[in-house]
Amino acid sequence: xxxxxxxxxxxxxxxxxxxxxxxxxxxxxxxxxxxxxxxxxxxxxxxxxxxxxxxxxxxxxxxxxxxxxxxxxxxxxxxxxxxxxxxxxxxxxxxxxxxxxxxxxxxxx
Amino acid sequence: xxxxxxxxxxxxxxxxxxxxxxxxxxxxxxxxxxxxxxxxxxxxxxxxxxxxxxxxxxxxxxxxxxxxxxxxxxxxxxxxxxxxxxxxxxxxxxxxxxxxxxxxxxxxxxxxxxxxxxxxxxxxxxxxxxxxxxxxxxxxxxxxxxxxxxxxxxxxxxxxxxxxxxxxxxxxxxxxxxxxxxxxxxxxxxxxxxxxxxxxxxxxxxxxxxxxxxxxxxxxxxxxxxxxxxxxxxxxxxxxxxxxxxxxxxxxxxxxxxxxxxxxxxxxxxxxxxxxxxxxxxxxxxxxxxxxxxxxxxxxxxxxxxxxxxxxxxxxxxxxxxxxxxxxxxxxxxxxxxxxxxxxxxxxxxx
Numbered sequence: 272x273x274x275x276x277x278x279x280x281x282x283x284x285x286x287x288x289x290x291x292x293x294x295x296x297x298x299x300x301x302x303x304x305x306x307x308x309x310x311x312x313x314x315x316x317x318x319x320x321x322x323x324x325x326x327x328x329x330x331x332x333x334x335x336x337x338x339x340x341x342x343x344x345x346x347x348x349x350x351x352x353x354x355x356x357x358x359x360x361x362x363x364x365x366x367x368x369x370x371x372x373x374x375x376x377x378x379x380x
Numbered sequence: 381x382x383x384x385x386x387x388x389x390x391x392x393x394x395x396x397x398x399x400x401x402x403x404x405x406x407x408x409x410x411x412x413x414x415x416x417x418x419x420x421x422x423x424x425x426x427x428x429x430x431x432x433x434x435x436x437x438x439x440x441x442x443x444x445x446x447x448x449x450x451x452x453x454x455x456x457x458x459x460x461x462x463x464x465x466x467x468x469x470x471x472x473x474x475x476x477x478x479x480x481x482x483x484x485x486x487x488x489x490x491x492x493x494x495x496x497x498x499x500x501x502x503x504x505x506x507x508x509x510x511x512x513x514x515x516x517x518x519x520x521x522x523x524x525x526x527x528x529x530x531x532x533x534x535x536x537x538x539x540x541x542x543x544x545x546x547x548x549x550x551x552x553x554x555x556x557x558x559x560x561x562x563x564x565x566x567x568x569x570x571x572x573x574x575x576x577x578x579x580x581x582x583x584x585x586x587x588x589x590x591x592x593x594x595x596x597x598x599x600x601x602x603x604x605x606x607x608x609x610x611x612x613x614x615x616x617x618x619x620x621x622x623x624x625x626x627x628x629x630x631x632x633x634x635x636x637x638x639x640x641x642x643x644x645x646x647x648x649x650x651x652x653x654x655x656x657x658x659x660x661x662x663x664x665x666x667x668x669x670x671x672x673x674x675x676x677x678x679x680x681x682x683x684x685x686x687x688x689x690x691x692x693x694x695x696x697x698x699x700x701x702x703x704x705x706x707x708x709x710x711x712x713x714x715x716x717x718x719x720x721x722x723x724x725x726x727x728x729x730x731x
Binding site: 307310311312313316317318320322323325341342344345346348349351352380 | 421425426429498499504506507538539540561562563565566567626627629630632644645646
């Protein structure tokens with residue numbers, strides 16, 4: 272299995288091309304953390320349980336993603352700086368379909 | 381002044397286990413936490429989530445783990461200052477520290493242990509322009525005394541358990557309760573959702589969904605709020621109080637200004653020895669610290685608590701020799717000879 276490229280725009284607007292492994296059952300929040308693209312204490316606070324909205328991101332490419340679970344919908348409904356493209360990055364598993372996905376990390380809140 | 385041997389900032393799992401480890405060595409602990417109950421993240425963020433990597437528990441709910449840790453440490457009778465934030469630390473001439481909270485409560489201890497997790501939990505404030513103007517004059521992020529809202533009009537915003545639970549409680553106290561949420565579905569325990577539904581059916585609570593509070597009005601005190609409905613139309617609602625309950629987010633907070641070495645939003649410690657910080661007498665254990673190879677796991681925090689106690693003991697008792705005693709040998713009070721004895725095994729010859 273090979274890695275795929277994912278484009279992550281950090282909170283300062285800087286673009287990062289990162290290699291995302293397909294064989295580590297990682298999600299996008301973990302990818303952001305592993306490349307240290309956001310302050311460690313400001314993202315993934317609940318550890319990836321869709322119980323905080325600290326890993327909110329905006330999807331800026333046209334990739335078809337997995338559907339939002341009820342938990343994710345509910346948590347997003349309490350998030351700030353919400354857009355129609357908002358997702359909790361911890362709820363997006365990395366799959367080969369996400370090649371060249373572009374995401375922007377939402378402002379810290 | 382509250383005195384203890386070890387003052388622990390943060391009453392999460394690691395802080396609570398430190399009380400036990402310290403107790404084995406006859407060191408008395410006091411804990412400060414900004415939350416109104418012990419447990420930290422385990423109680424606040426994910427009480428009903430199972431944890432699978434606590435040694436010997438194949439599966440335990442986060443709040444169950446806290447109950448067990450409370451049971452384990454309560455035999456050493458720790459003190460608690462809850463609902464207060466540790467603000468300042470002052471070193472005394474005798475090398476002790478005085479830690480003062482936001483409410484002015486003072487704590488004196490020769491050893492300070494920061495077990496603060498990701499920091500103190502601060503309310504997530506909705507993005508409303510003049511929101512700060514009304515903080516304390518009609519806008520509340522926490523409900524400490526429900527009677528404050530007696531016979532008042534109250535608007536609560538949010539869709540989680542705390543919004544639902546407080547809406548239920550305040551129904552019997554306030555003159556009018558309105559719950560505003562961005563969507564029709566609520567994210568709460570089934571029981572809470574059903575209670576609110578029942579109160580709505582009785583017309584004891586107004587529910588406005590899907591909608592959002594977007595404006596606050598009033599000269600000195602809050603007088604009304606503006607609610608934006610899903611079709612972008614706006615409604616003004618008269619109210620005495622607005623309570624946004626959008627959860628809490630942890631911030632390192634005042635501890636960041638205590639002169640401790642900070643790296644990546646965490647406190648740097650000496651991990652080759654005892655998790656002491658750059659200030660002798662101040663330790664940092666659990667998620668709040670950092671060192672090469674750090675793992676933010678509860679079980680790692682437990683280990684750090686045990687090692688920290690060894691050093692704390694030496695600081696408190698410079699002339700005493702300490703030999704590690706096993707609880708299997710000495711029970712939990714082995715240090716001074718008194719102990720809970722294990723039942724003697726039956727000695728019997730098998731013929």
